[in-house]
Amino acid sequence: MQAHVAQAAKLLDHMQVTNQAPRHVGRLVGHDAGMLEVTGFSRPIGAGARIRAADGHSIRAEVVGFRGSRAILVPLDQDAPLENGARVEPDSAANMVQVGDGLIGRVVDAMGQPLDRKGPVLANGQWPLNGVRGNVLDKGRVLKRFDLGVRAVNALLTAGRGQRIAIMAGSGVGKSVLMGQMIMGAEADIVVVGLIGERGREVSDFLEIKLKGQMHKSVVVAVPADHPPVLRLRAAARATAIAEYFRARGKNVLLLIDSLTRCAHAQREIGLSLGEPPAMKGYPPSALAFIPRLCERAGVDTRSGGSITAIYTVLADGDDNDDPIVDTARAIVDGHIVLSRQLSEQSIFPAIDIGRSLSRVMADIVDDEHLAAASTYRRLWAAYEENRDLILMGAYRPGNDPIIDEAVQRRQQLLDFLRQSSKSTIDGDASAAALVAEFGA
Secondary structure, three states: HHHHHHHHHHHOOOOOOOOOOOOEEEEEEEEEEOOOEEEEEOOOOOOOOEOOOOOOOOOEEEEEEEOEEEEEEEEEEOOOOOOOEEEEEEEEHHEEHHHHHHOOOEEOOOOOOOOOOOOOOOOOEEEEEOOOOOOOHHEEOOOEEOOOHHHHHHHHOOEEEOOOOEEEEEEOHHHHHHHHHHHHHOOOOOEEEEEEEEEHHHHHHHHHHHHHOOHHEEEEEEEEEOOOOHHHHHHHHHHHHHHHHHHHHOOOOEEEEEEEHHHHHHHHHHHHHHHOOOOOOHHHHHHHHHHHHHOOEEEEEOOOOOOOEEEEEOOHHHHOOOOOOHHHHHOOOOOOEEOHHHHHHOOOOOOOOHHHHHEOOOOHOOOOHHHHHHHHHHHHHHHHHOOHHHHHOOOOOOOOOEEEHHHHHOOOHHHHHHHHOOOOOOHHHHHHHHHHHHHHH
16 A cells, blocks of 8 residues: 555655635636626636636637626636536636747747747746836936937937837827837847737738848737737736846847727637726726726836836827827827827928927936937927918918928928838937037027
8 A cells, every 4th residue: 555655645746736725716607798707706807717618629718807706707718618517727827928038039829839830939028917026216307328220219209228208199100110110220238119009911011121130139019909808918018028028137128019999809809708987988997997007017127227118009099199099098108209290291200200209218318418409309399280270271470489480491301300211220329419510500
């Protein structure tokens, strides 16, 4: 008998049991509008689960709420053959992200599975999907310039290392093109890109054109628009977690999420399915609360010396810059770049509306001469925009206001300073020098 016990112990010796408590195993009892109701499954919100499907395979799911004693789950796999009474088991690995140097140069999905047909991802580290909650005083100030390779941004909306920037525009105005241009010119150690809710074609386009020559230091997390909403949320969280891991190792990371609006839409779908009351323009409270929760994970880490400079694209539906998502994002980030459809229709790219764009950290980064030149540019831009209708109708008489006269005279110079080919990069020093030369005192 003792020999059998010793043999059994030897067979099970390689297994790692981290929790001696009873395992929660539930049963599927309801399936309504994509939401699964499970009994006997007392797990916290955000916990992972595996459901045994009718074909013998296990599908993944995530706990998103409760209804009485029943847990509400969202499946992470589409069109799985689920049946009443299916076995539901906890999945502890669902809340951890695979991280490490083996991720660099790879393209993965929301669950960390490779999409680039280069074999398994050889990264053995782990990082919590929703980040590590720390002391707010560990977040450092933004004091060092971050070169993005775009003259108008470097000169007039100077970015800092650890800054969070929102690019806001309607559809087809050039958000993704501007992001690709920034990737080419960014002085980052690691680039993490989250392509969330975009057209499937755009994923290949982004990899082959905008990330060309940068994949040796890039990690891409891609989830197209036809995937379940919970996968879109997990993709944004996974991209941010990967960036946090490299920041903790002292790296300067550039994080790009395209787009934040698709994440909010995904949270809206889940919230409405759970019965949350719709508020502004149909967005439940959880959709608006998701944005600061994600954006606050970027920034400077004073303990490691690393930083995450984050750029989020925000889709302004119908060019409405007072949309709830646009307004919430603008309130939480450290700067926003608004793209103008009017400028893009005039073939001025990048089509940045300088008057409505802002960098909240610029005054802490640049010298007084640079700041004065940027103020002069902004004053001339604002003078023309405020009197555009009078000028174009011929109602304004030259000589009434010297600032308006100068703005009209130098209008073409202002627009030419914005223009830059999408395939070119201009560093921060050259951008500042050009601004001071043209608009300095």
